Amino acid sequence: xxxxxxxxxxxxxxxxxxxxxxxxxxxxxxxxxxxxxxxxxxxxxxxxxxxxxxxxxxxxxxxxxxxxxxxxxxxxxxxxxxxxxxxxxxxxxxxxxxxxxxxxxxxxxxxxxxxxxxxxxxxxxx
Numbered sequence: 824x825x826x827x828x829x830x831x832x833x834x835x836x837x838x839x840x841x842x843x844x845x846x847x848x849x850x851x852x853x854x855x856x857x858x859x860x861x862x863x864x865x866x867x868x869x870x871x872x873x874x875x876x877x878x879x880x881x882x883x884x885x886x887x888x889x890x891x892x893x894x895x896x897x898x899x900x901x902x903x904x905x906x907x908x909x910x911x912x913x914x915x916x917x918x919x920x921x922x923x924x925x926x927x928x929x930x931x932x933x934x935x936x937x938x939x940x941x942x943x944x945x946x947x948x949x
Contacts, residue, residue, distance in 0.1 A: 836902065838905050838908075838909065839901070839902060839904065839905050839908065842905075842908045842909065842912065843936065843939055845912065846932045846935060846936050847936065849917055849918070849929070849932060850929065850932060850933060850936065853918075853929055855925065855926050855929055856926075857926060857929055857930045857933055858926060858927065858930045860930070860934075861875050861878075861879075861927060861930050861931045861934060862923075862927050862930075863875065865923055865924055865927040866927065867924065868914060868915045869914075870907070870910040870911045870913070870914040870915050871911055871915050871928065871931065873907050873910070873911075874904075874907040874908065874910075874911045874931065874935070875931050877903075877904060877907050878904075878931065878934050878935050878938065881900060881901065881903075881904070881938060882934070882938060884900065885897050885900060885901075885938065885941070888900070889941050889942075894942045897941070897942050898942055901938060901939060901942070904935070908935070915928065917929065917932065
């Protein structure tokens, strides 16, 4: 609870909560069977490449934080995703006709959401 209270004070909190809610809504509306991992060779747009790379880097970086219960520190790190998440939603269409690309983008959003859910469902802060 303390970590979430601190997160709410960050400039990025409202934008990330809104983005996380958007991610949750997109995933809830999809009935696609997602992959276990993002296929880097399928990524096309610079914004999705950047976001996918940052999700992988943060997943590895945050693992010790989660293991040590450092949720406040983890949320501060996750707040750094504000800009790439905003750019992704500004420039990339998730629900495209190309099934492989669509599933890959949905998988990336699921991996992003999983990072946040390790701490809290920040989409509920909206």
